[in-house]
Structure formats: C-alpha cells, structure tokens
Amino acid sequence: MLQQALTSSLELLINKALSLNINLVDLKKLQQKTLTIVLSELSFPISFSVDSNRILVSGLTERADCTINTSIKTLQKLKAEQQITELIKQDKLDLSGDIKVAQQFASLAENLDIDWQSELANHIGDVPTHKLVQLSKKLANKFQFAAKQIKADASEFIVHEKRLVVTRSQVDNFNHQVNEVSRQVDDISTRIANLSKQISNQ
C-alpha cells in the first residue's frame, strides 16, 4: 500500500500548496482532466485529476487524458511548460494522449508561488518569523560560503596538489628500497661481527 500512502500524502501537500498560492490559479480548463505519470523509479503510476478547485491524486490509470513516462530527474525539469517538447526530442520523456493537458499541468506547477513568510507569521507571529527568516538567511549564506570554499579547495587539490602527491606504487617502491638497505646493513653488521671475532681469536 506504498502507492496509496504516497498518493494520499501528495494529495494533501498539493492541495495545501494550492490553498496557499498567492497567484490566481484557474483550474477550469483542467476540470475532470487527468494526467498520469509513470516514473521509472516507481513500480506504480500516479494520476492527477482535477475536480472543482481540488487536485485528486490516485493510482487510477483508466481515466488518463495524458500519460507521461519519465524519471524523477526529468520530472524536475518539467515545471517549465516549454520544456516538454524539448525533453521529448531528447528522448527523456515519453508522452501519449493530449499534450495540452500535460502543458496545462506544467503551467499550473510553474505558477505556484507561496508567501511562506506571511503564512508562518500567521502561526507564530511577526517578530519570531522575522528572526527565523534572518537566521535561516544567515545559515543559508554560511552553507553557501562553505559549499563555495569546499569547491575551491577541491579544485585547488585536483589542479595543483594532486600532481605532487606520492602515488601508492611510489610508496611501495620506497618501502621496498628501505627494506633492501636494511637487509644490506644487517648483512654488513653480521660480516663485521664475524671479522671482529676472527681478529680477537688471533
């Protein structure tokens, strides 16, 4: 029942997002239209149908006006309406049925704009929201800086330092040479000891 758990959660999330959307969304054109998405990563389809001002998410495939076969990675690019034909050309997306339905759903996703700050303020108040937003901006900046720094260090290492780094075979060769010298020193020590013994006996 993974499919039902997923569709149930998606339906809740999408409709909550629609209710928070500040742009005017017109669902009239999509009334009783269904877009079915078959993702290569999932073993089941997910269908999105429009009824009045709600989007219903289900596993029903019988009612699809348009079916898209694709992957999660490509799905993220689908938000832009004009991307659909480009993705079909690139063989990243297989579409059957009415392309207009897919375009209208893509346009709907593109037009979603939620004023999270204002929504949060309704629940926790203006001042805490302001502080929280400032904190999240600071954290985001720090993360961005850290990410930038890591990227720069990594490229520095690859371009300059990696050339100077001793390879494993070089280390093995060095170890072998050290062992050889050590063995020779041991031999000489034994020989000196024997000679000393002979001299002292004479």
Next chain:
Amino acid sequence: MSAPTQNQSPDSQHTASDNTTHFGYKTIDKDDKVSMVAGVFHSVAKQYDVMNDLMSFGVHRLWKRFTIDASGVRPGNDVLDLAGGTGDLTAKFSQLVGKEGNVVLADINSSMLNVGRDKLRDKGLVQNIHYVQANAQYLPFEDNTFDIVTIAFGLRNVTDKDMALRSIYRVLKPGGRLLVLEFSKPEHELLNKAYDFYSFNILPRMGELVAKDGDSYQYLAESIRMHPDQETLKTMMDNAGFEQTSYKNLTGGVVALHKGYKF
C-alpha cells in the same frame, strides 16, 4: 477470549435451521439480525469515524484508497456505495465521477446515513450524491443501473449474504464490477494470534472508553471472525454470477478486497 473456528462455508452459517443466523458468536433468528445490527450502528454512528481511525491506526484510509484505485472509476460513472456508512468512499467517488456521474450512498441504518450526509455536506459535496436507506438484500434500484458497486466493511453485517450478492449482481450494468472490502483471515498464524488478542482484549475497551459502548465493539470482533474467509467469499461471488472474481489481501490478510465482474 478466543475466536471459534472461523470462515465457515456459506451454508454452514445457518447453524440450527434456515431461519437462524449469526450475530457475532450468538445464533439468532434471521428476523432479529437486522434490528440487532441496527442497534449496534445507531449506538456507534457519531463516533464511527474516530473509532475507525483509532482502531486501525488510520490504515483504513489506505484500504479505502486501494479500493478506489482498484475500481477503475471514470468520469460519468454511476456508483453505488452500499453500506456506505459515513461516506468515505462516496466522497472520493463523487469527486472522481464528476458532474456527469452519480454516486448513491446507501445504508440500512438511518443514523449512519445521517452522519454521512452531514459530513459530505460539510465538505461541500452535494451535486452528484444521492442518499438511500436500503437493505442490501432488496436493493430498490432497477436492473443494470450501476457501473460500480462497493461495499466496504458492510457485508459481514448482512443477514443473507448470498441474497445480497445476487441483488448487487442484478443492479450492476453488464461490464460493471463489485468491490467488497471486508475484514478477513490473516495469512500468518502469528499475525492471527496478535490480531485475536487485539480484537478481543483491546478493541472492546477502546470502544468502551471512546464510544461508551464496549458491547458493540465486542460484536465487531466476533462478526469479523464469523465472516467467510477469502476463498469462501470468492466462491460465494462466483455462485452469485460474478465472473473473473479475484481478491487481494491487505495488511497480511486482516482485510481483503474482492472484485468480480458482471458480463
């Protein structure tokens, strides 16, 4: 308390004579069952949804979603949600069939029907839903009326299940399908024992605490054990005339969804 041998054949449900049937573990006159079941549901109607969520830990919502997904419902379909109670399936079907479609929420119990009607109206679902107080054995609809008939957690309360299945078959259109979502027999012995313990020790206490009616939930547990198992119900559907009958176990067989077509 332990459950007696479950999953009788359709005929063995009537133990003493043809005029008797089961009410939980009790054997009663067939004529009395309707009023006794009605008593149970009049009592629990107002707390029905809360108790469903509590008892199943919310999983009943997924079982119902699975039923909707398996129904293959399309815009414009006519759907009968039999023993529809508080209208969970009706609400979803109403949105999926659209303005051209129709959904009939039927229940033998007026209290359940009233709670269902209030709930659906509060959700703004009014356009394509009709309410009918009806006994599943004597459906007050013309032959070949519905594309889909569902009965979720209702069949076990029907006095004569075979008669109800024949009645459903009659009102289905050719090509139409019946979906029966009902408690069934868990597939694994360990799960069966845990389920028995939960049903007879925890469930009635939960009912006592929340719905102030432990007896009704004791009946619920007993009626589940007396309900035919997966294979028996499938045979009953075959006997009623349904074709391509099949079932799918959900949550290890605690619940099963049976499906059959009329051609």
